[in-house]
Amino acid sequence: MDALVRLLQLLVLLLTLPLHLMALLGCWQPLCQIGLPYLMAVLTAKCNRKMGSKKQELFGQIKGLTGASGKVALLELGCGTGANFQFYPAGCRITCLDPNPHFEKFLTKSMAENKHLQYEQFVVASGEDMKGLADGCMDVVVSTLVLCSVQSPRRVLQEVQRVLRPGGVFFFWEHVAEPRGSWAFLWQQVLEPTWRHIGDGCCLTRETWKDLESAQFSQLQMEQHPPPFKWLPIGPHIMGKAVK
Numbered sequence: 001m002d003a004l005v006r007l008l009q010l011l012v013l014l015l016t017l018p019l020h021l022m023a024l025l026g027c028w029q030p031l032c033q034i035g036l037p038y039l040m041a042v043l044t045a046k047c048n049r050k051m052g053s054k055k056q057e058l059f060g061q062i063k064g065l066t067g068a069s070g071k072v073a074l075l076e077l078g079c080g081t082g083a084n085f086q087f088y089p090a091g092c093r094i095t096c097l098d099p100n101p102h103f104e105k106f107l108t109k110s111m112a113e114n115k116h117l118q119y120e121q122f123v124v125a126s127g128e129d130m131k132g133l134a135d136g137c138m139d140v141v142v143s144t145l146v147l148c149s150v151q152s153p154r155r156v157l158q159e160v161q162r163v164l165r166p167g168g169v170f171f172f173w174e175h176v177a178e179p180r181g182s183w184a185f186l187w188q189q190v191l192e193p194t195w196r197h198i199g200d201g202c203c204l205t206r207e208t209w210k211d212l213e214s215a216q217f218s219q220l221q222m223e224q225h226p227p228p229f230k231w232l233p234i235g236p237h238i239m240g241k242a243v244k
Contacts, residue, residue: 001186008190016194023197032200037081037103044083050228051173055087058171058239059142063089065169067139071118075138075163077127077156078146079103082110090116095138097123097130100200127156136165144173149201153211161215164244170217173239175227177205184235191233209238217242 013020022028048055066072072092076084079096080103088094094117096107101124111119123132127143127150141160147153160170178184188204195204212220222240 005186005189009193012190012194019194019197028197032197033100034102036100036200037106040083040103041081041106044081047228048083048086052087054225054239055084055173058173058241059084059087060089061169061241062092062140062171065139067165069093072139073120073137074140074142075133077141077143077160078149079107079122081106082114084142084144085110085114085117088114088117091118092140093118093120095120095123095133097125097127097133099124099126126150127159128152130159130163133163135162136168138163139165139168141168141170142172143170145175147172147174147208147211148176148203148206149199151201153206153208154215157211157215161217161244166244168244170242170244171240172212172242173237174208175234175237176208176224178235188233188235195233204233204235212238212242215242217244219243 019028022031062072062074072089073095074088074092075095075097077097079098082096085094094111096119104122107122111117123130125132127146141164143156143160147156150156157170164170178188185205192204195202209222212222220240220242222238225237225239227234227236
């Protein structure tokens, strides 16, 4: 099976050789960072139409998590275009974090369309290194389709726990690998080297539920759903919450 995966990976590489050459020469990443926000604006809108009720159910739980200020201090990791803003309860104080500065104009537009929220700041940083945020400063942290593309999910979850106050909640919605041994998992293995360039580092075969289970949150609730888009190689989604 491993030999078959390597053979098919080679065939896909040959078919997408210009992309891999551009990545090797350092030309692809700058183009991807500029173009990705436009692609995400389209895909997240479609995704919200399919998963809107589930997001409403998940993020509706934020309302009762107010901190000492009487409002919810919320950090969104990999905020992208701000597609989740419409699902957050009124009065949340939103801090956005993303390593791609080209998302900021999309965030500004999303904030203008969601007057029920208070926009605090946009931090250009990775989830592994949120040193600009103080310990215990957040009531809620949100991550949707982010842990698939970070360098170290374990380190990100450590940082999430650091910035959450005691009793604070981490809400997540992530795509994960198909079951090992399935044909769907085989194709994820085949496509992953190329997909990582297309998806700005997105890993198709990441088993994120294992990172969540080993992160030592005091409580963890998680459920699995089929992928919203059958025509993409992205696997099932896990969504839920973890309490510090």
